[in-house]
Amino acid sequence: MRCPVALFVGLTALASLVAPAASASAAPADSLRYLLEKDGRGAGWFSVSRHVDASGNQVYRGTGEKPGSYKLRRCEIVTTPAWVPLHLNVKISAGGQTIEIETEFRDGKAVSEGKAAGSRIPFPEAKIEGQCFVLPNSSPPALALLSDFLAKHDAATYKANLKAFAPPLVVDLEVTGLGTRTVPAGGTSAQVRAFELKLHVPRQRGQQTGRTISLILHQYPDGRFHGFENADDQTRAYPLPADATIEGIAAAFPEKTLKFASGADSLAGSLMLPAPDPARPGPRGALVFVSGSGPSDRDETVGGFAVFRALAEKLAAAGYASLRYDDRGVEDSGGDYGQVTMDILARDAVAAALALRARPEIDPARVGVLGHSEGAILAAQIAALLAQQSGQPPWCVVMMAGSPHAGRDIILQQQEHGLQAGGFSPEQVEHKRALQRQVFACVDGRADWASVLAMADTTETQALEMQRGFIEGPWFKSFLDYAAAGWLKQLKAPVLVLHGELDTQLPPAHGAALRDSLKAAGHERVSYVPARGVNHLFQVAKTGEADEYADLKPEFAPGVAERIAAFLGMCERLK
Numbered sequence: 001m002r003c004p005v006a007l008f009v010g011l012t013a014l015a016s017l018v019a020p021a022a023s024a025s026a027a028p029a030d031s032l033r034y035l036l037e038k039d040g041r042g043a044g045w046f047s048v049s050r051h052v053d054a055s056g057n058q059v060y061r062g063t064g065e066k067p068g069s070y071k072l073r074r075c076e077i078v079t080t081p082a083w084v085p086l087h088l089n090v091k092i093s094a095g096g097q098t099i100e101i102e103t104e105f106r107d108g109k110a111v112s113e114g115k116a117a118g119s120r121i122p123f124p125e126a127k128i129e130g131q132c133f134v135l136p137n138s139s140p141p142a143l144a145l146l147s148d149f150l151a152k153h154d155a156a157t158y159k160a161n162l163k164a165f166a167p168p169l170v171v172d173l174e175v176t177g178l179g180t181r182t183v184p185a186g187g188t189s190a191q192v193r194a195f196e197l198k199l200h201v202p203r204q205r206g207q208q209t210g211r212t213i214s215l216i217l218h219q220y221p222d223g224r225f226h227g228f229e230n231a232d233d234q235t236r237a238y239p240l241p242a243d244a245t246i247e248g249i250a251a252a253f254p255e256k257t258l259k260f261a262s263g264a265d266s267l268a269g270s271l272m273l274p275a276p277d278p279a280r281p282g283p284r285g286a287l288v289f290v291s292g293s294g295p296s297d298r299d300e301t302v303g304g305f306a307v308f309r310a311l312a313e314k315l316a317a318a319g320y321a322s323l324r325y326d327d328r329g330v331e332d333s334g335g336d337y338g339q340v341t342m343d344i345l346a347r348d349a350v351a352a353a354l355a356l357r358a359r360p361e362i363d364p365a366r367v368g369v370l371g372h373s374e375g376a377i378l379a380a381q382i383a384a385l386l387a388q389q390s391g392q393p394p395w396c397v398v399m400m401a402g403s404p405h406a407g408r409d410i411i412l413q414q415q416e417h418g419l420q421a422g423g424f425s426p427e428q429v430e431h432k433r434a435l436q437r438q439v440f441a442c443v444d445g446r447a448d449w450a451s452v453l454a455m456a457d458t459t460e461t462q463a464l465e466m467q468r469g470f471i472e473g474p475w476f477k478s479f480l481d482y483a484a485a486g487w488l489k490q491l492k493a494p495v496l497v498l499h500g501e502l503d504t505q506l507p508p509a510h511g512a513a514l515r516d517s518l519k520a521a522g523h524e525r526v527s528y529v530p531a532r533g534v535n536h537l538f539q540v541a542k543t544g545e546a547d548e549y550a551d552l553k554p555e556f557a558p559g560v561a562e563r564i565a566a567f568l569g570m571c572e573r574l575k
Contacts, residue, residue, distance in 0.1 A: 033240040034140065034227055035186070036066065045240070046072065046140045048225065050148075056081060058148075062141030070094035070301075075139045083131070083149050085110075085165065090136045093331075094301065101136070101167050112167050120469055123168040124462045132163040133173065135199070140237065143217060144225040146197075151223025155179055155193035164199055174198040183218060183229065185238040192218040192226050253316040258323060260355035262348045265335035269298050269325025269352065272312040273361055277319060285366035285395065285568060286321035286356055290349045290375030290382065292401075293479075295337040298324040300372065303549030307372065307537055310554070314561030320568055322370075323356045341478035342378060349375075349382045350389060357390075366572070368396035368493070370564070373506065373536065374479075376402025376514075380487035387492075396571040398496045398564055401503055401536050403510035404488060404517040407479035408440055410506065417504060421545070435460065443477050488517050494525040494574060496567040498560065500534035502544030525574075529563055 036044040046064030053059050058079050064072040071093045078087040088103040101123075103112040108128055114121035133149070135142045150158065158177035163170055178194040199213045218226040218238075227237035256271045274284060289308045291300045299306040308324040315322055328335030328348060349369065357364035369386075371379040376399035387393040403410060415436055419429045435455050441447035449468070453461055470476060495518060499511025508530055515528040535541035537549060540557045 034237050035240050036064075036235065036237045037186075038235045046237070048141045048144045050144065053078070057086060058083075058145070060141045060145045062139065062144075064140060072139065073098070074100075075136065075141050077134045077136075077139075077142055077145055079134075079145065083133070083145075085128070085132065085134045088112075088134050088136060088165075088167070090139060090167075093297075098295075098330075103134075103165075103167060110165055110167075110170075114167075121466050122462075123466065126165060126168060126170050128163070128165065128170065130163055131160075132165055132170065135164040135166050135173070140228075143215075143228060147217055147219055147223070147225035150175070150195055150217070151219065153177065155195060155219070158195070166199070166201075169201070171202070172200040174200065178216065180221075183238075184236070185227075190218075190226065190238065191221060193221065193223065194218055252313045258325075258355060258359070260325075260351055262328070262335075262351035263344075265328055265333070267325050267328060267334065267348060267351065268332035269323050270312075271321065271323050271356070271359065271361075272316050273321050274316040274319045280319060283361060283363035283366075284319065284321045285368070285572065286323065286362045287315065287368045287370040287398065287568075288349060288353045288356055289322060289324040290345075290352075290369065290371040290378060291324075291327065292373030292375055295330045296327050297331050298326045300324070302537055303546075303552075303554075305537055305539065305549065305552075305554035310556060311370075311561055311564075314556065315565060315568075318562075318565035318568070320565065321362055323352055325352050339474055341474050342482045343381075343478065345374075346378045346381045346385060349378065350385045353382070353386050353394065354390065365392070366395045368398065368568070368571070369394050370398040370400065371402065372400040373402070376400050377482070377484050380484050380491045383493055384487055384490040387490075394493050396494045396496070396568065397491065398498065398567065399514060400498045400538065401500065401506050401511070402484070402497065402514050403506050404483065404485045404514050405510065406483040407481065410510075411480070412436065413507075414505065417507075431455075432460075439464075439471060440480060443471065443480060484514075485517055488514075488523070489521040491518070491521070491523060494567075494571050495523065495527070496564065497526065497528045498531060498538070498563065499529070500531050500536060500538055500541075500544065502534055502541045503536045504544045505536040505546060527567060527570075531557060531560060533557065534560065 032049055033045065033047045036046065044064065044066035046062055048060065048062045050058065050060050058081065060077045062072070062075045073091040073093060075090045079085050085105045087105065091098065091100040099114055099116045101112055101114040103110050105128060110126040110128055112123035114123060133146050155177045156179040158175065160175050162173040162175060164173040176196045178196055181192060181194050182189050183192055195217045197215045197217055200210065201213065202210045216229045218228055220226050226239065229236040253275060254273045257268065258271045259266055259268045291308065299309040312322045312324060326333040327337055328340060329337035353367055353369065356362055357367050369379050369382050379397050379399050379402065383394050383397055415432065419432060438447060438452050438455055442449055442452050452464060456464055497511055497515050499508050501508050511530060515526055518526045531538065533540055534557045535544040538556050538560045539552045541552060542548060
């Protein structure tokens, strides 16, 4: 299973912002737009505005984007003139998932509610004590608010231990004045006041330890917000030069937008084509990419790593085209992701393959399917449906981090791994396993929701209520009942099974079982590659745990994409 994106766990995204390159002109003093820069290059931006409303309250608003990673669609924070928070509304899209959270601050409590994929997400109330600042994930406008508070303090001597509300957590915020310094700002430099911010985020479920996120806040000499820097990953933000341009991620190879129908809905994707090659004229071989679980954009961005975009570029360099598309209800695709099932997702992929076969740049006899995680689990069904609908099976199938096992067995195994990593006692482990099985019974119609809550403690009840819409949704039930094993018997195309030996979401035994299931079904053209030192996203990893994804280089381990290209070359020779 692809790791879901945690959108409201401290300020994790602020620690990894990057941005577009800019010209060397001086920043306008009243600039409300900012560049985010890394290593002198960029791929992002944000804006900040502030005003006082009719009641005298301070209102901070902003938007922003790191193309290929996330979009801050809206952030609004309202405080009293004394910096007491009153209201928060933030909406962010990442990895294809859009989450909106609304918080009202009253009677010393933060009362929050979220929305995602058409479902309501209730959050537990958080107790607000002392001087507390609202710092939601990926929200530079919140840094501008904090900067305005710090403007009245001495940048050389100020030191304080404050609190920050990063939905749904209240975390410790340590602020230390660093005095004045000269910092780069594009092609020029600026004299700023500097404050070090340390947010101490406690250990979350499934994590070994907590983490500290450190940023340095920059102000103009008069105290206005100038930007920030992160020494750990060499990122910085500064006011947008007047003649700068905001750019997205430049495609390494030509891309065309492709729209196609799946049922009554229109889906959208990007067709990446290799550069023209006089030695290999004519239509190209191509793959349809099918993403992992959860609503995903076409790039399948996880932890800042645009998995599918990176793979598309690698394969284009090897001479192969690819189509990656937004899941239904995500970005430019129509439909409602909240109503999807495994079968609907498979049929969407079939529609994508048929659309790819119809393109003049593509050889219809050489269109294959590449699935990652859930996409790999679905790949055999996609191949069978494609053959049924068109009379022509796929050219080949690539299964990255897949499994032949039933969804409920996968979930139980993932739960067991999480409990072991979390240090729970044997009694707690047994209780949580029993609770999970009761959830399954509820989904199966063998128990009711009240019986699930009756087994849960207070913390578990809060978590269950937050997830109820998801648990009772159509995808979850379809996944519990889904197993690829039956579809594998119908698969005739050559298959490449790739699996990371450090994969903790679907451990390597799943890849081996997939290979064994294919061979047991009589399949003779199966290549199995266990990739050493590689995680679920096929990055070079240390532990393979999901909580390190964002800390790793956003790139494939050496040899992974090359192995896929070599497999495609073999398939060409088989035609």
